[in-house]
Amino acid sequence: MSDVQLTIDGVAVSVPEGATILDACRAEGKEQPTLCYLETLTPVNTCRVCVVQVTGSRTLVPSCSRVIEEGTDISTDSPAVRQTRKVIFEFLASSVDMSLVDEPTQQWMDHYEVDPTRYGPTAADSPAGARDGRHAGHHAAPVGGLTETVAQPVKIDDALYVRDYGKCILCYKCVEACGPDAQNTFAIQVAGRGFDARISTEFNVALTSSACVYCGNCIGVCPTGALMFRSEYELRKASMWDEEAQTVTRTVCSYCGVGCNLELHVQDNRIVKVTSPQDHSVTSGHLCIKGRFGYESVQELGDLENTPIDAVLRAARTS
């Protein structure tokens, strides 16, 4: 494969044919903010925080998906790029609870001096189910000009995981992981339109009535904590979630012979969450229900009583 030449922020760079702008930036050590991008999923180009300026292009270009053409001249830090990224982050932060985004995203938001408060006071949260019932092409006028958000009660259908769509930035990652990029279950999709678009099962039925197989791969790819283990959710609610006190142990799932690697997140000698390394050749970060949630047998040994978080975990499991 031949190389293509390009310029990034005035520096001549050579990358393999087929590389994206993001690939090239990373190869040069120029990290870009991303939210909807993940190496293991098809780029959907929706969050737009990775946009860069390409000379000759009228609008900014998503770096995560644009394949580089010979001679492309890219600016990742022009005033237009900085301002657009700032406002896009503000659009998100003024409408969605971004408190659990990862550290790099937080740093980018600080870098661009994101200030969601300048859009004014926010409107009231939506009651449970209200956003799920909205009809395309109709909305209530923003009397008073209050800033609408997607804040709404958390959806809890079962003991395994919760869906807190007040934290959903609609990055499509869970849809892709549930669908053709990993699980091929197709239990969820983006329903509705515009600002009322939301992740939904058919007719917003509970997960337990949907096609969901509880692989938890949607949780694995969620960048904002909207999808979360029930155990983590309950511990956070009880102010007992303590990532600093957690250890992460890598092991191999023993349920079958595939060889999926697991990362057991352990707090107070209890498994509180299970992930799989995204760069693991067997899983690409994805698991099945057994690897993801089938850990309870490990800690039902009888001699592990009386850790501080037991009561919370037990309540979560039996609710």
Place this chain on the structure above:
Amino acid sequence: MSAEANDAERAAVNELLGAPDSGWDGGDRSAADHHIARGGVRQTSGVRHLLLPALQAVQGAIGWVSPGALNYVSERLTVPPAEAYAVATFYALLATEERPRRVAHVCEDVSCRNRGGLDLLEELSGRGDVMASPCLGQCDRSPAVLVQRAGEYDASLWNSTPEMVIDVLEGAEPIDPNPGHYGIPQTEAGSDGLRLLHRVGAIDPYSLDEYRAADGYAALTKAMEMTPTELIEEVKRSGIKGRGGAAFPMGVKWEAVVAQESDPVLVCNADEAEPGTFKDRGIMEGDPFSLVEAMTIAGYTLGAHRSYLYIRGEYPRAARHVASAIEVAKEAGLLGEDILGSGFDFDIEIRMGGGAYICGEETALFNSIEGFRGEPRQKPPYPAEAGLFGLPTAINNVETLINLPLIVLEGGDAYAALGTPDSTGIKLFCLSGDVVTPGVYEVEFGATIRDLIELAGGPLDDIAAVLLGGVSGSFVGPDQLDLPLTFEATREAGVALGTAVVMPFSSSTDFDDVTKRIAAFFRDESCGQCVPCRVGTVRQEEALFRLLNPAPTNGSAGEIGLLTEIDQAMKLGSICGLGHTAGSAIQSAIALGLIGDRG
């Protein structure tokens, strides 16, 4: 989700798809069915494009898409129910909540709004079967109403009164007050010299004989004596640019399509939803054979054998007239197999939109036909390389295509001699708003805003501003009335020709109200895919409301600054043209001092 379709719902779907083969696709299960594996990715990809038509069939028959009906459609097409629901909830004309069997959509958009639309909504308020609607493309005959009628064809009403709407809602047949009216005052006045509109209103749209007697099908006959290469050359020489808003040279587009290795597909974009636009409707309603002939010539030129005509769901009358023309043309050997004995096969399939402005964006339109949500795709790849079903695709607007017979008959050079060097040929303009005689007007390129307003009988009153190019265009002040409406002159003036909307507003206009409606429109019509547009259109509407409050939260200057930042982020960051232009009209209204001068 467990829910069963009732007999009526099954029948509606079966009428479209045929009876199910076995239990695996929605029929009764036999013991043998349990030993057969069907479906999977292959079959899904083969029939998924029938998803929207199947949902529309249920909506049309029952009045809504129930959980049982959705399950049945999903089974028949091997589409996951969550995916079918995602598509159903994307379209305003599909309901996933139970609705009355007849529902009236009353236009509240910029043109109808102050010409009876809001009054009509007010008089019908409180009814559960009446709702506000974005532009219905009937701006020449306000107020416009679309009535969805379960079990019967949807009905467009115009010059509507509350009594008319209530009668139809209660079961009366809609009465066409003026059957020959297609919104073309020039032909009604019997004007000679029209090249595109001369047949509209002058011939029976159901009659092939009348169409032929008025020069119809002369161009196809001539085209088939030429080679596709010669035809493309004529198109290039004509200099014609796309009339759908993007003004891309048609010859360049077609050259790129025929340069591809696979057989291309032709798509005609008749999803005319830009508020204030109704020219394509007039053509399809009044001269449907012209579009059928033009598409056939286009197919022959491109070497395409399949084509889709995507008509917006709010145009039931246009769809009926074109569907009839397609049938009649087939019977006459002018469409289908072995056209005119040439050995060339070409077919046209009509697809109806579901109430989504965004589906006028070409790649969103492809997704809509393919059975996915009408979300635009990131370009590249461009349609010429990979468009509908991943095939090389030529997608052209109705008005663009109906120029093709003219180019064939008169020659590219003769066509290019019309208009101006950079804007060749004939152009249709949509005049509505505060003019004496709203309608579609045909002129040679070069006419000014003032010329067009005069053509439409003059302004009703002092003109405060003219909305050019639709709500994705911009307002211009009365000092711009002598601006020639050519691609080059509008570009130089920093405005867009768009879909050739010319909508004057008189000095008594409440521009606060008009701009609020424009902001609401974009918020309603954003597909929601990309953040800048999904949230930006909401933040724009909110900031505009604050600006127009007696005491803006951030002060007038603060809100205007915010609106400008929002506009820029949408312009630079959005995936498609909807976001790029969603702030344009509001920015122009501020710049002209039409709104926001409260200090």
